[in-house]
Amino acid sequence: MPQILELIEDDHDLIRVLFNEIEHDPKSRDVRCITLHRELLAHLIAEEATLYLRLREVAPEEVEVSLDEHVTIRERLERFEVLPEGDEAWMEALADLRDWVEGHFAQEEDNIFAWARHYLSRSDLFALGRVFEKEKEAIA
Numbered sequence: 001m002p003q004i005l006e007l008i009e010d011d012h013d014l015i016r017v018l019f020n021e022i023e024h025d026p027k028s029r030d031v032r033c034i035t036l037h038r039e040l041l042a043h044l045i046a047e048e049a050t051l052y053l054r055l056r057e058v059a060p061e062e063v064e065v066s067l068d069e070h071v072t073i074r075e076r077l078e079r080f081e082v083l084p085e086g087d088e089a090w091m092e093a094l095a096d097l098r099d100w101v102e103g104h105f106a107q108e109e110d111n112i113f114a115w116a117r118h119y120l121s122r123s124d125l126f127a128l129g130r131v132f133e134k135e136k137e138a139i140a
């Protein structure tokens with residue numbers, strides 16, 4: 001079982017691939033969108049229940065920034081419930097969601113990961129990895 005930062009990075013990579021596929025392959029867009037929605041939400045929830053909860057005591061401001069970004073990403077995801085798939089407004093909403101998600105991932109991989117590496121032990125990172133996986137399984 002990998003440690004939590006590797007699992008989070010794997011999720012980020014998968015989500016980036018899904019965005020690429022949705023943008024470039026309209027045929028599989030409907031299925032990919034369902035997968036993106038599920039993966040993204042499960043990722044946010046599992047992160048909040050593990051790494052963010054754990055880092056809150058040592059880096060409250062950084063965790064607060066990340067939690068605010070999660071709120072914005074959830075709001076951006078909700079837009080898709082009312083937009084017709086693939087039209088101009090839909091494509092704009094997708095680009096906007098992607099901007100937020102990419103910015104958030106970059107911030108997390110730089111900032112939150114640095115705090116985690118500094119404050120959490122190796123065994124903590126592995127133990128959190130197990131909980132992260134369990135949280136995601138429970139949501140799926």
Ligand SMILES: [Fe+2]
Nearest residue numbers: 008047105108
């Ligand atoms: Fe993340």
